[in-house]
Structures are given as structure tokens and as C-alpha cells.
Amino acid sequence: MIAPLSAPPSAPSRADLPPEADLPAEAVERTSRLIRQHGSRSDALIEVLHQVQELYGYLPPGALAQVARELKLPLAQVFGVASFYHLFRLGAPTAHRCAVCLGTACFVKGGGELAARLERRLGLRLDDAAGNGTWALEHVSCLGACGQAPVLVVDGHLEPRLPVDDPAALDALLGALGLSANDASDAGTDARADGSGTGAR
Numbered sequence: 001m002i003a004p005l006s007a008p009p010s011a012p013s014r015a016d017l018p019p020e021a022d023l024p025a026e027a028v029e030r031t032s033r034l035i036r037q038h039g040s041r042s043d044a045l046i047e048v049l050h051q052v053q054e055l056y057g058y059l060p061p062g063a064l065a066q067v068a069r070e071l072k073l074p075l076a077q078v079f080g081v082a083s084f085y086h087l088f089r090l091g092a093p094t095a096h097r098c099a100v101c102l103g104t105a106c107f108v109k110g111g112g113e114l115a116a117r118l119e120r121r122l123g124l125r126l127d128d129a130a131g132n133g134t135w136a137l138e139h140v141s142c143l144g145a146c147g148q149a150p151v152l153v154v155d156g157h158l159e160p161r162l163p164v165d166d167p168a169a170l171d172a173l174l175g176a177l178g179l180s181a182n183d184a185s186d187a188g189t190d191a192r193a194d195g196s197g198t199g200a201r
């Protein structure tokens, strides 16, 4: 039986968000400037969010509140768009990233179990950009490596044919890749150095 994956984060209320005063004044001013460059048009929301993400490296809650106010949009709508699109990050980027493929070929070969195992092992939620502070885990739909399913991408390196049916071997491999809570060791680099990864993405 496939373990259920975590629910996506829910929209915060305005009271949950820190004030813009917590953000660098220069970044707040630049955000206002770029919103004005778009004529403060609400239909420029996605473009504005892209530019704000370039500014901070992600979308801080205070910046979402500023965008909502200055585009005169409900905060829930701004948060909804930011959380819907995969390319937006709601948390500061983590040092390490892992992507688990949940495309059809990988899913039928245990991609769902693999994702759930990684959530438990790393102590994080799938597609939560904040991850556990060191690792973030996201899902992808297909990496073009269906013949090697199930696959993971660890810091940009493809790891093929994960032994989902052999928990001991799987745990050993995930450990060698550094995929342990609060373990950002270079073990993954060491494992790939001996040729276990293909280096493709």
C-alpha cells in the first residue's frame, strides 16, 4: 500500500506574515519600483513574483504581503499563485535538493513509496521548499529516464534503479548519498565519484 504524501501548505492569514520591516529596506523599495514599472497592474502578478524571487532568491512572506497590498490583490490569491507554480519557492533555498520522480513509469515501480520514505527519513514534507533546513525534497513528473525507474535526482545527479523492494539496500544507498536528517555530509559526492550516478538531469 502506498503511504499518503503530505498535504501542500495552506495559505497564511495576513496576521501570520511578518511585516515588511523585517525585510531589507532597499529590497522593499526595489519591489515597489518594479511593481510601478508594471503599472501596478494586478494581471502582472506572475511576472512581479518572478522578479521578486530573483531579488530575494525566494518569496519571503513579507514580500508576498507587499505584493498583495501594492497590486491591490487578496493575500490568499497571491499566496495561491506563488504556491501553485513549481518554479516559485516559498522558503529560502536549502543547501541540498533532491527530486523524486512520480511520473507513471517511476510511480508504478515504487516512486510513491520512495517519496514517503524520504519524507520520513529526512523529516520534511514533499514540495515544501524550506525542507528540513538542509535538504528540500520535490517531485518531478518525468526525467526521461523511464527505463531506469524509479529514479531520484540528488543535487543535480541522476540516481537510477532505486532498490525500493529491498529496504536494507535502499537505506544503505540513501545513507551513502547523504540523504539523512541533518546530514549534509559529502557522502553523496563520494558515492557518485565511484560511478553510481550518471550526472544527468
Ligand code: FES
Pocket (backbone or CB within 6 Å): 101, 102, 103, 104, 105, 106, 107, 141, 142, 143, 144, 145, 146, 147, 149, 151
Ligand atoms: S517516469 Fe520517471 S523518468 Fe520517466
